[in-house]
Amino acid sequence: MxxxxxxxSKDCRSWLRPVPELSRTHxxxxxxxxxxxxxxxxxxxxxxxxxxxxxSAHSAQHWDSSSVRVPVGxxxxxxxxxxxxxxxxxxxxxxxxxxGLHLDSLNxxxxxxxxxxxxxxxxxxxxxxxxxxxxxxxxxxSGQGTYHAQLxxxxxxxxxxxxxxxxxxxxxxxxxxxxxxxxxxxxxLNITGPFADRLRPQPLGHDSINVTSLQSDSTQRLSLIxxxxxxxxxxGLYMVFFGPGRLTRGAAPMFLLLxxxxxxxxxxxxxxxxxxxxxxxxxxxxxTRDKLLASSDRRFVELADAVAPLVPDGSRLFVATQSxxxxxRAAYYLYPRNLYWKRGGPELPPAERLRSTxxxxxxxxxxLKLLGSGDExxxxxxxxxxxxxxxxxxxxxxxxxxx
Amino acid sequence: xxxxxxxxxxxxxCWVGVLIVARLLPPEHAPGRLPLLAGAGGLLGMMxxxxxxxxxxxxxxxxxxxxxxxxxSLIAVATTPWLRKYLQIMGTTPVSxxxxxWHHRSVLAIVIMLIGVHVVLVTLDLxxxxxxxxxxxxxxxxxxxxxxxxxxxxxxxxKDLWLADSKLxxxxxxxxxxxxxxxxxxxxxxxxxxxxxxxLVNLPWLxxxxxxxxxxxxxxxxxxxxxxxxxxxxxxxxxxPLLNTHVAFAGYADLFMxxxxxxxxxxxxWWYRFPSRASLACVLLFAAICPLxxxxxxxxxxxxxxxxxxxxxxxxxxxALLALGAGVAxxxxxxxxxxxxxxxxxxxxxxxxxxAEAFMxxxxxxxxxxxxxxxxxAFLLALVxxxxxxxxxxxxxxxLLVVLLCAYGLFFVLFLFTGYxxxxxxxxxxxxxxxxxxxxxxxxxxxxxxxxxxxxxRGD
Numbered sequence: 033m034x035x036x037x038x039x040x041s042k043d044c045r046s047w048l049r050p051v052p053e054l055s056r057t058h059x060x061x062x063x064x065x066x067x068x069x070x071x072x073x074x075x076x077x078x079x080x081x082x083x084x085x086x087x088s089a090h091s092a093q094h095w096d097s098s099s100v101r102v103p104v105g106x107x108x109x110x111x112x113x114x115x116x117x118x119x120x121x122x123x124x125x126x127x128x129x130x131x132g133l134h135l136d137s138l139n140x141x142x143x144x145x146x147x148x149x150x151x152x153x154x155x156x157x158x159x160x161x162x163x164x165x166x167x168x169x170x171x172x173x174s175g176q177g178t179y180h181a182q183l184x185x186x187x188x189x190x191x192x193x194x195x196x197x198x199x200x201x202x203x204x205x206x207x208x209x210x211x212x213x214x215x216x217x218x219x220x221l222n223i224t225g226p227f228a229d230r231l232r233p234q235p236l237g238h239d240s241i242n243v244t245s246l247q248s249d250s251t252q253r254l255s256l257i258x259x260x261x262x263x264x265x266x267x268g269l270y271m272v273f274f275g276p277g278r279l280t281r282g283a284a285p286m287f288l289l290l291x292x293x294x295x296x297x298x299x300x301x302x303x304x305x306x307x308x309x310x311x312x313x314x315x316x317x318x319x320t321r322d323k324l325l326a327s328s329d330r331r332f333v334e335l336a337d338a339v340a341p342l343v344p345d346g347s348r349l350f351v352a353t354q355s356x357x358x359x360x361r362a363a364y365y366l367y368p369r370n371l372y373w374k375r376g377g378p379e380l381p382p383a384e385r386l387r388s389t390x391x392x393x394x395x396x397x398x399x400l401k402l403l404g405s406g407d408e409x410x411x412x413x414x415x416x417x418x419x420x421x422x423x424x425x426x427x428x429x430x431x432x433x434x435x
Numbered sequence: 436x437x438x439x440x441x442x443x444x445x446x447x448x449c450w451v452g453v454l455i456v457a458r459l460l461p462p463e464h465a466p467g468r469l470p471l472l473a474g475a476g477g478l479l480g481m482m483x484x485x486x487x488x489x490x491x492x493x494x495x496x497x498x499x500x501x502x503x504x505x506x507x508s509l510i511a512v513a514t515t516p517w518l519r520k521y522l523q524i525m526g527t528t529p530v531s532x533x534x535x536x537w538h539h540r541s542v543l544a545i546v547i548m549l550i551g552v553h554v555v556l557v558t559l560d561l562x563x564x565x566x567x568x569x570x571x572x573x574x575x576x577x578x579x580x581x582x583x584x585x586x587x588x589x590x591x592x593x594k595d596l597w598l599a600d601s602k603l604x605x606x607x608x609x610x611x612x613x614x615x616x617x618x619x620x621x622x623x624x625x626x627x628x629x630x631x632x633x634x635l636v637n638l639p640w641l642x643x644x645x646x647x648x649x650x651x652x653x654x655x656x657x658x659x660x661x662x663x664x665x666x667x668x669x670x671x672x673x674x675x676p677l678l679n680t681h682v683a684f685a686g687y688a689d690l691f692m693x694x695x696x697x698x699x700x701x702x703x704x705w706w707y708r709f710p711s712r713a714s715l716a717c718v719l720l721f722a723a724i725c726p727l728x729x730x731x732x733x734x735x736x737x738x739x740x741x742x743x744x745x746x747x748x749x750x751x752x753x754x755a756l757l758a759l760g761a762g763v764a765x766x767x768x769x770x771x772x773x774x775x776x777x778x779x780x781x782x783x784x785x786x787x788x789x790x791a792e793a794f795m796x797x798x799x800x801x802x803x804x805x806x807x808x809x810x811x812x813a814f815l816l817a818l819v820x821x822x823x824x825x826x827x828x829x830x831x832x833x834x835l836l837v838v839l840l841c842a843y844g845l846f847f848v849l850f851l852f853t854g855y856x857x858x859x860x861x862x863x864x865x866x867x868x869x870x871x872x873x874x875x876x877x878x879x880x881x882x883x884x885x886x887x888x889x890x891x892x893r894g895d
Contacts, residue, residue: 236560236564236567236680236683236684238568238569239862240680240684241568241569241680241681241684241686241687241867242862242863242864242866242867243677243800243804243806243862243863243865243866243867244676244677244680244804244805244806244866255803255804255805256805257802257803257804257805257807257808257809258802258803260809261802261803261809261811261812264809264812264813264816265812265815265816268816268819269816269819272816272819272820272823283663283664283884283888283892285816285820285884285887285888286663286664286667286668286884286888287542289671289809289813289816289884290542290546290667292809293671293674293808293809294545294549296805296808296809297549297674297808300674300676300679300805300808301549301552301553301556301674304553304556304557304676304679304683305556307556307560307683308556308557308559308560308563308683309559311559311560311563311564311683312559312563314563315563315564315565315634316563320630320631320632320633323565323633323634324565324633327565327567329565329567346603348603357569360569360572360573360609361572363573363577363608364572364573364576364577364580367577367580367581367584368580368581368584368585368606370603370606371607372594372597372598372607373608373609374594375573375609381594381598385598
């Protein structure tokens, strides 16, 4: 049993269950309220669950001598801690394989070196493609033989990483022992990482209609919503089962929810206003046609403009392509032509179902190929269709079926 | 045609819808009746637009905005005197926010402002972006584009039928068997605009969003929630990221599905509280609309049946009948013809088998991604709160809970036992399908929070 002491001013609503005779205290006063150990224990358990959940949601990657390549300088052994010797110019490069790692959830790099490394500088470099360096971050010496870099705030990290490497510089032929090379997401960064992710403007994309996830790889770790949900549920359950009377009598569960919801929604609103203003700046004030030409569908709008006049009334149009998106968009802009497009293929129906006035629009990539002088079209199953080319550009071709 | 035409073209049907709902909806004197009538009436009005536009085309009339607007004027004029007596809005007793304490007024001001901000932002997106999402350009807006360009109704048929059609009297697209609800709304909007504007044809999505918010708030108030609970939970609904996206990035029918299912669930709630033929007719009306919006609407409408049983029978009988029904449904699966299509799907297409890999993605979609903020955590807490409510309140909320649990049961069956599991694993469909259930889930959560509040504050 412990005692909490609090001052209460006018209209005070205590967060602790008051003793009955004080439950409606409105005037100035000073009261003592008992809090049982079990309630505190439950709250601690709830928060502990939150911490464990968040902690378990992050992972770490360690490298040692057996898992790295040293193209500059030399490795002394292939097992255990990495012992290396700088080359005659005082440099060593250690390539760290990253295959299979979710680098976006790993944002703290740390190296522990032996005391012999006091005179060396270590930096972390990463490449967008092999051989082209994207960014370099010097590791900060944070103690005796320990170096680290926080990568969460670096806008280049972890964009399209091809490889990462450590560059060690110091006196020539210096022997350096790196006891531990580690890339992880610290607990704090793991919590704050999603916040930083959410503040990165993300325009509407094709996936936006299916799911809202403002993180690069939200399924691999506890998301912001996951953390907030655990806080809300912990607090809500605590209030329901052990909460002080005044608080639970009111609209406390709703206000707790509102408070946390407002926080989550502020980040969503930030994205929403970015997207809305982005849409307005892209399309605002444009005519219908200019709007379409300003969109990412411009190619298909122009394609439809070119092809539609060549499809007379009474003719059928077959849109043939292996690209689901290309076929879908081309078909959409070609309506109200009476057309056929089958998502996922086959690109064309059997040849016997085609007629002499039919048109076929081939959009790359397509399994249909023109033969010889361009007067025959061969299907993947070997069927050959006599055709006449009506129109073509770099990536599309309109033919008329001749039967 | 013009903005005025668009305004009239939706106000007139919505007015008729409001009149019909006013006829069906008890009780006449209750707070929240006006926003509830506006919301439910607006939704019904859009359904009437669909019905009239479809019938107009099927009757062989050419699609032209002005004559159709004239027809709507006649319908509105003819029905108003007949139904006006039921429109007893003036008898309501709205609670003024001024009666609330200063901190409640502050909360009200904040959430109303935030609702406004969300509505403005999604509106900016909607009126700027041309039709863009995948299925919008392969299965939904395709039909509207054709009908508008041709100025007449033509059928959309499966590809085999289309290939066999020697007269070219039919069309086909990626999903010719999808309901024509949203295409007809887009057609009607384009007719009123006088042109195919690739952004403004999506205005019905904004109207649906506004009706949904109005319906939700009105329903909350009529159910007994105070102004603050009603407004705060309406803000929760207005701020759901994926719901916002479906307005901003309009073109899919999921938003409508969620709105009509909420209307049906609310109607069930009224029928349970104020049993009458009129309120039962309201349940049946909105339940019947569900399959017309999306194919799976049939299953969401079916999920209402347990709620109807709970309301009509004693608790024990209802549960016994539900257990029997579940057993019969399970047994029917064994004898049901594998190739017979129901709601656009046959058993052979569904590929029934347990798919464990979809379980975690479903939970991730509900609890860990940003689509729903903290809705499903709030729902979990609401379940705990509900279990601790007084018996009367608990029993009154039980039918809706059973309806929700049945719907989520179907939802989990869909993604765990059918080929649609891929839509959960890849996150392509699971969140979208959830939209149908989200407004009603939030409504029930609100009812529980509100009941909890009123129980705990009693005697203060």
